[in-house]
Ligand SMILES: C[S@@+](CC[C@H](N)C(=O)[O-])C[C@H]1O[C@@H](n2cnc3c(N)ncnc32)[C@H](O)[C@@H]1O
Ligand SMILES: Nc1nc2[nH]cc(C(=O)O)c2c(=O)[nH]1
């Protein structure tokens with residue numbers, strides 16, 4: 201049995217973002233990322249600040265932890281990070297959850313392919329716009345989308361681009377034009393990761409949401425799309441483990 205670097209197991213809560221927003225789910229957050237986005241809201245997974253909290257757990261141990269925390273109150277698990285697509289043997293966890301009739305979602309940025317991607321029930325690929333300071337490897341992203349299409353898994357796949365400014369919006373248009381068959385989501389960027397009063401953050405993020413809606417409404421290239429805030433940020437602010 202392989203061991204996986206795990207930073208958090210929490211829930212049940214709701215999926216606050218994207219293609220299955222509102223879905224009751226548990227979260228498993230893995231450590232380590234091949235990116236270092238300027239505005240990462242989970243930088244503790246890769247910046248060394250939480251390295252003492254990383255546990256190395258087998259699929260069996262993660263499954264046991266999920267049941268310990270979530271009891272019988274869940275049938276859906278979201279794996280996020282960091283970048284869980286760095287983990288080659290993650291099918292050990294995915295298969296085990298599927299055997300228990302638990303659906304599995306996964307969040308990744310589209311920088312790495314893994315052969316277990318087609319087994320994921322809700323695969324969110326979130327390529328990074330210019331404000332992140334990261335550069336998209338279009339060859340890798342093309343390959344991921346093509347392979348999901350070959351496996352007839354596009355209905356289980358979505359693209360989600362976080363938007364902070366007009367340049368990011370142009371990037372989103374480019375992504376949507378390149379992969380028109382893939383369900384497409386635009387997400388409000390949270391640019392205030394220090395705010396610890398949920399009410400203040402919610403009010404700011406709703407203003408940002410209105411700005412983003414106005415921009416998307418005015419665009420001729422963004423028609424078959426959905427625009428969403430991070431619902432968990434509206435409800436709980438920058439709190440961890442929700
Ligand atoms: C923390 S990442 C982990 C998964 C993977 N590394 C990725 O980026 O897709 C989960 C999601 O949160 C989004 N995200 C990160 N920081 C954010 C922020 N400040 N505001 C809005 N969304 C953010 C990412 O774009 C991604 O869609
Ligand atoms: N409720 C909730 N929804 C989420 N959707 C994506 C998350 C993530 O950090 O990957 C996340 C998270 O951390 N909490």
Ligand code: SF4
Nearest residue numbers: 233235236237240282
């Ligand atoms: S890819 Fe995801 S986890 Fe990695 S730095 Fe960017 S937002 Fe954070």
Ligand SMILES: [Mg+2]
Nearest residue numbers: 241242280430
């Ligand atoms: Mg998050």
